[in-house]
Amino acid sequence: SISFIEDFSDFGQGELSSYSSRACQNLESLLNKNMRIRMTDGRTLVGLFLCTDRDCNIILGSAQEFLKSSDSFSQGEPRVLGLAMIPGHHVVSIEVESDSLVSKQGFGSNH
Amino acid sequence: MVMKSSVEDDDVGWGLGVPEKMRNNANWVDITHEFKGACKGLSNGSVFSRFGLFEAMSAIEMMDPKMDAGMIGNQVNRKVLNFEQAVKDGAIRVRDLSLPELIGIMDTCFCCLITWLEGHSLAQTVFTCLYVHNPDLIEDPALKAFTLGILKVCDIAREKVNKAAVFEEEDFQAMTYGFKMANNVTDLRVTGMLKDVEDELQRRVKVHAYYCLHHPLTCELTTGHQQCLALFSRIKFTRLLLTALIAFTKKETSSVSEAQKLMQQAADLLPALRSSIEHGIQSQNDTTKGDHPIMMGFEPLVNQRLLPPTFPRYAKIIKREEMVNYFSKLIDRIKTVCEIINTTNLHGILDFFCEFSEQSPCVLSRSLLQTTFLIDNKKVFGTQPMQDMIKDALRYFVSPPVLSSKCCLYNNHQAKDYIDSFVAHCSRPFCSLIQIHGHNRARQRDKLGHILEEFATLQDEAEKVDAALHSLLMKLEPQRQHLACLGTWILYHNLRIMIQYLLSGFELELYSMHEYYYIYWYLSEFLYAWLMSTLSRADSSQMAEERLLEEQQKGRSSKKTKKKKKARPLSREITMSQAYQNMCAGMYKTMIALDMDGKVRKPQFELDSEQVRYEHRFAPFNSVVTPPPVHYVQFKEMSDLKKYSPPPQSADLYMAASKHFQQAKLILENVPSPDPEVNRILKVAKPNIVVMKLLAGGHKKETKVLPEFDFSTHKYFPVVKII
Numbered sequence: 146s147i148s149f150i151e152d153f154s155d156f157g158q159g160e161l162s163s164y165s166s167r168a169c170q171n172l173e174s175l176l177n178k179n180m181r182i183r184m185t186d187g188r189t190l191v192g193l194f195l196c197t198d199r200d201c202n203i204i205l206g207s208a209q210e211f212l213k214s215s216d217s218f219s220q221g222e223p224r225v226l227g228l229a230m231i232p233g234h235h236v237v238s239i240e241v242e243s244d245s246l247v248s249k250q251g252f253g254s255n256h
Numbered sequence: 257m258v259m260k261s262s263v264e265d266d267d268v269g270w271g272l273g274v275p276e277k278m279r280n281n282a283n284w285v286d287i288t289h290e291f292k293g294a295c296k297g298l299s300n301g302s303v304f305s306r307f308g309l310f311e312a313m314s315a316i317e318m319m320d321p322k323m324d325a326g327m328i329g330n331q332v333n334r335k336v337l338n339f340e341q342a343v344k345d346g347a348i349r350v351r352d353l354s355l356p357e358l359i360g361i362m363d364t365c366f367c368c369l370i371t372w373l374e375g376h377s378l379a380q381t382v383f384t385c386l387y388v389h390n391p392d393l394i395e396d397p398a399l400k401a402f403t404l405g406i407l408k409v410c411d412i413a414r415e416k417v418n419k420a421a422v423f424e425e426e427d428f429q430a431m432t433y434g435f436k437m438a439n440n441v442t443d444l445r446v447t448g449m450l451k452d453v454e455d456e457l458q459r460r461v462k463v464h465a466y467y468c469l470h471h472p473l474t475c476e477l478t479t480g481h482q483q484c485l486a487l488f489s490r491i492k493f494t495r496l497l498l499t500a501l502i503a504f505t506k507k508e509t510s511s512v513s514e515a516q517k518l519m520q521q522a523a524d525l526l527p528a529l530r531s532s533i534e535h536g537i538q539s540q541n542d543t544t545k546g547d548h549p550i551m552m553g554f555e556p557l558v559n560q561r562l563l564p565p566t567f568p569r570y571a572k573i574i575k576r577e578e579m580v581n582y583f584s585k586l587i588d589r590i591k592t593v594c595e596i597i598n599t600t601n602l603h604g605i606l607d608f609f610c611e612f613s614e615q616s617p618c619v620l621s622r623s624l625l626q627t628t629f630l631i632d633n634k635k636v637f638g639t640q641p642m643q644d645m646i647k648d649a650l651r652y653f654v655s656p657p658v659l660s661s662k663c664c665l666y667n668n669h670q671a672k673d674y675i676d677s678f679v680a681h682c683s684r685p686f687c688s689l690i691q692i693h694g695h696n697r698a699r700q701r702d703k704l705g706h707i708l709e710e711f712a713t714l715q716d717e718a719e720k721v722d723a724a725l726h727s728l729l730m731k732l733e734p735q736r737q738h739l740a741c742l743g744t745w746i747l748y749h750n751l752r753i754m755i756q757y758l759l760s761g762f763e764l765e766l767y768s769m770h771e772y773y774y775i776y777w778y779l780s781e782f783l784y785a786w787l788m789s790t791l792s793r794a795d796s797s798q799m800a801e802e803r804l805l806e807e808q809q810k811g812r813s814s815k816k817t818k819k820k821k822k823a824r825p826l827s828r829e830i831t832m833s834q835a836y837q838n839m840c841a842g843m844y845k846t847m848i849a850l851d852m853d854g855k856v857r858k859p860q861f862e863l864d865s866e867q868v869r870y871e872h873r874f875a876p877f878n879s880v881v882t883p884p885p886v887h888y889v890q891f892k893e894m895s896d897l898k899k900y901s902p903p904p905q906s907a908d909l910y911m912a913a914s915k916h917f918q919q920a921k922l923i924l925e926n927v928p929s930p931d932p933e934v935n936r937i938l939k940v941a942k943p944n945i946v947v948m949k950l951l952a953g954g955h956k957k958e959t960k961v962l963p964e965f966d967f968s969t970h971k972y973f974p975v976v977k978i979i
Contacts, residue, residue: 172294176305196304201295210326224561228315235319239291240284
């Protein structure tokens with residue numbers, strides 16, 4: 146189930162609100178899909194996209210942490226984290242599986 | 257059965273198949289730019305899916321040092337290597353280790369072992385030592401034998417603690433994280449290896465001593481000699497500790513005595529250990545993050561990825577200076593545990609468990625006590641069925657005719673059925689009670705409250721069986737009675753549990769000052785009163801049986817039996833109960849008087865209700881039938897001072913309190929061979945007598961400063977201090 150909250154102070158700003166609702170729909174369409182995020186310190190988290198906000202803080206569910214492949218001895222074995230929040234300013238890249246991109250107008254429509 | 261997942265990669269724990277997705281880059285599409293853009297368009301809102309409260313509570317914030325355990329590995333500049341890598345890299349050596357290195361490593365290992373026994377995880381203690389991950393790779397014979405010994409000690413300790421099941425998460429971390437605990441080597445082989453190293457070291461020490469004897473001038477200041485001895489002591493200590501633990505795994509009680517001897521020998525080595533700690537190399541400071549110092553051969557972060565996400569980062573390993581003290585106390589506790597085999601009656605055993613628990617012993621010693629008492633086959637000390645012990649306890653306490661060989665009921669088929677069935681039903685609750693006394697003090701209180709329900713059921717059954725046996729007996733031997741024998745015994749245990757439950761609340765500092773009065777009231781006016789009458793009823797029952805036996809023997813033996821004044825078996829317990837009752841009565845009256853003088857701080861908020869607090873404190877007693885719980889309204893009636901005319905003033909109550917403390921003092925001073933408990937109570941009774949007299953005389957009546965209650969001498973009865 147999906148919910149959406151918007152601050153009503155911005156309501157009625159015509160173009161902005163229609164942009165934001167389209168952006169929302171695109172984001173909503175990604176909810177509960179697998180997402181892979183690279184962080185500023187080189188670690189990668191993979192989990193279910195559960196939540197984000199204006200500052201691009203992201204919450205992943207059933208998150209697993211992968212170290213840099215150049216790391217000493219982890220050999221790609223993940224560390225299980227559960228629910229994890231990545232602050233927006235530590236997000237370097239965001240990837241989803243190509244199957245998750247349904248809409249032609251949404252994300253990845255240029256790919 | 258494991259559900260077959262769609263991914264064949266079985267190395268991943270839960271078969272989520274994510275690593276495969278990780279590596280397969282073709283599937284992933286980068287949407288960073290669009291995503292961030294879309295977020296900006298969210299103005300002040302957010303987009304979220306549903307996740308539960310429980311999950312949310314355990315969520316972690318990445319890149320926050322307090323929450324993100326994975327971060328540290330990124331922040332230390334040193335490479336975190338595991339054992340095999342470290343050996344390959346040359347970062348640690350598996351041969352040609354110097355004596356100081358060996359001593360330092362072993363001492364640090366001992367400290368890790370102790371830290372683990374104190375409740376930390378293996379991953380952050382013993383297994384931060386790289387050597388224990390794979391002793392097969394070690395070539396130095398001393399270190400190899402030692403690490404195997406440590407692993408065996410851990411394995412046996414863990415097994416004992418798990419089996420005894422008297423731990424909670426705050427006591428002990430049982431997880432082994434899949435670490436190998438030297439299972440490919442037998443216990444005997446490991447003790448053998450340790451002995452070989454010991455013998456070799458002893459030879460070296462002797463050779464050196466011989467050399468020094470004959471060459472006093474050229475002999476060096478024997479540092480090498482001291483270090484050799486130091487290593488020898490550590491190896492021997494490890495062997496003794498391991499052998500003692502192995503002895504505990506044997507089923508015979510003779511091995512318990514053996515364990516006690518071994519522990520004494522280990523204790524004898526402690527001075528040598530203590531004086532040689534300085535020879536071991538010290539840890540080096542990790543300059544990268546100002547973090548904890550790193551000891552050669554240890555890597556605190558080596559198991560980081562095995563830990564759950566919100567685990568505290570470092571377990572603080574105890575210092576080497578404290579190591580010997582800890583071992584000394586641990587050995588004392590284990591030696592005490594071995595004494596249990598000298599107690600053969602159930603009540604004695606219960607008392608032993610209670611006393612042992614009072615010193616708040618460690619989880620290992622508590623577990624060893626449990627598994628020594630009730631071995632695998634559920635027999636006491638492996639030999640006696642619990643039910644026989646219960647019958648003996650009944651005989652000792654209340655001498656029920658049905659269990660007396662001189663009574664016709666003894667061989668009566670129906671009577672035997674009744675009593676055997678009752679005793680069988682007693683078995684589990686009493687085993688549970690003994691297990692409860694093996695838990696830590698806080699958990700014990702909680703569980704004592706719960707077991708009252710089982711004892712209430714037993715009480716019910718006891719009454720029915722008593723009635724049935726009594727009516728049987730009336731028909732067969734009218735001069736004998738079987739009134740409330742079993743009931744009295746169960747009631748005795750009920751009361752003991754209830755009293756322990758209330759008293760431990762003082763020890764655990766659960767009560768507020770304004771609650772003391774009703775707790776002490778319940779104890780002195782109610783529970784101890786019942787206990788006194790129960791004990792004297794049991795005593796009378798015993799005497800009745802004894803008289804009967806004497807009369808039966810009078811006819812037979814012509815010799816006049818010497819009338820020896822033997823102390824009655826329950827006399828000491830009756831005396832102590834009287835003393836406790838007086839102490840509680842003294843405290844109760846003290847609190848009432850202090851309240852009258854406005855010296856007790858009470859909660860003053862609108863929704864406050866003393867009744868709610870009272871009912872909560874005594875809630876576990878609601879399942880007990882005998883004695884029936886005293887509800888708040890009834891308590892208020894029973895304790896109402898207005899029913900006296902004239903109603904007592906605070907001065908009268910202080911005097912009454914003083915007299916109670918005086919009475920307790922008199923009783924205790926007449927106890928033959930007083931134990932430490934008697935002396936502790938006296939140390940509280942004596943000053944309280946004086947303080948109460950002063951207060952009765954109006955001392956400091958006007959002061960607004962509240963009195964202090966000092967529980968440092970006795971955890972149940974405070975010395976009242978007027979500032």
